[in-house]
Amino acid sequence: MPELPEVETIRQTLKQLVSKKTIASVDIFWPKIIQEPDDTAVFQQLIKGQTIHDIRRKGKFLLFDLDGYVLVSHLRMEGKYGVFPGDEETALHTHVVFHLTDGSDLRYQDVRKFGTMHLQKKGDELNKKPLVLLANDPLEPQFSFSLFKEKIQRSERNIKNILLDQSVIAGLGNIYVDETLFLAGIHPLIKGSQLSEQQIVHILEASVLTLKDAIKQGGTTIRSYVNSQGQIGMFQQQLNVYGQTDKPCSHCEDTIMKIKISGRGTHYCPSCQPLA
Structure with a gap:
């Protein structure tokens, strides 16, 4: 998608x-x-x-x-x-x-x-629907960190599913949630209610960095994505965890793992993103 x-x-x-x-x-x-x-x-x-x-x-x-x-x-x-x-x-x-x-x-x-x-x-x-329930995305000037933090910390869902929720933060899907959590050093199964304010700051900063870098590269082409001029994206060459199952982590050389969360393939580094 x-x-x-x-x-x-x-x-x-x-x-x-x-x-x-x-x-x-x-x-x-x-x-x-x-x-x-x-x-x-x-x-x-x-x-x-x-x-x-x-x-x-x-x-x-x-x-x-x-x-x-x-x-x-x-x-x-x-x-x-x-x-x-x-x-x-x-x-x-x-x-x-x-x-x-x-x-x-x-x-x-x-x-x-x-x-x-x-x-x-x-x-x-x-x-009106479909935009009325949509949250702001992290690149919008009106994005509210305090509202973002509140929605995360009051949730018992895991952070992977929270970040995929477009009423919490818009624009992120499976690829960029995995990449964001890797940069933030957050395990995808950690509950929102367990995250500190500083960890949520790291998540927001990582999402902004990831999205801006991906835009500069014209997006990520995994299967069929091309822009309106028929050109593929190039950010797939910079992916740290998404699609990197069983490969060494670019930061620590531990093996990238893949698990299923709510039916979605989820990629993370067990050393850089410890659950405990």
């Missing part, structure tokens, strides 16, 4: 390709992707003639700022956007095509068809 660095990289590259372009019409080949409005014909009517003025990001969501609306898009597991000449053959797994007035197409592809789109009136997007 694209996480914050991948979505941010997509945002940056996509903005270069479609900013100030106007939507002439939309073809929808998999209606379930359109979550709001629930009538795809209404979606097509409302978005016709709208100009893409900006593309923002909120956690793992892309926000297309139009004239009077905001298109809130989540890529889920395999979603991706690309810009193509309008006369180029449509590739397999293309489910939504925005025809632009300059003759190009903004195409949404999704092998697993899990992605979602919500078209909402401008100004309403942060007060």
Whole structure:
């Protein structure tokens, strides 16, 4: 699943390709992707003639700022956007095509068809689902450490699951939670209620460092992720624990372990991240 660095990289590259372009019409080949409005014909009517003025990001969501609306898009597991000449053959797994007035197409592809789109009136997007319950991400200026600390310390869940909870901290998924906890020296099974304020400070600092480094590298390509210009990310070359099972730790040379936490593969170094 694209996480914050991948979505941010997509945002940056996509903005270069479609900013100030106007939507002439939309073809929808998999209606379930359109979550709001629930009538795809209404979606097509409302978005016709709208100009893409900006593309923002909120956690793992892309926000297309139009004239009077905001298109809130989540890529889920395999979603991706690309810009193509309008006369180029449509590739397999293309489910939504925005025809632009300059003759190009903004195409949404999704092998697993899990992605979602919500078209909402401008100004309403942060007060409605899916964004209303979303926490700030650690790169946002308005991120509140005190609220973050409170949510962690009052929880009896393990810290891995807490950090995956988008209502606690937005943008982190399996890859960057594992990398964050490694840099912070925190075992993934430690309960939130057991963590000190200083340990939570280390977690926040590690998340910021990890996310910024990953953005600089264009994200992490493990399977199919590419940005809007078809380029892969390079942060996978700097991963300390994720996907490094049975390899020596880059810090202490102990063996990287992999366990399952709530069904998710979780990677850590037993020496750098002791449970006790």
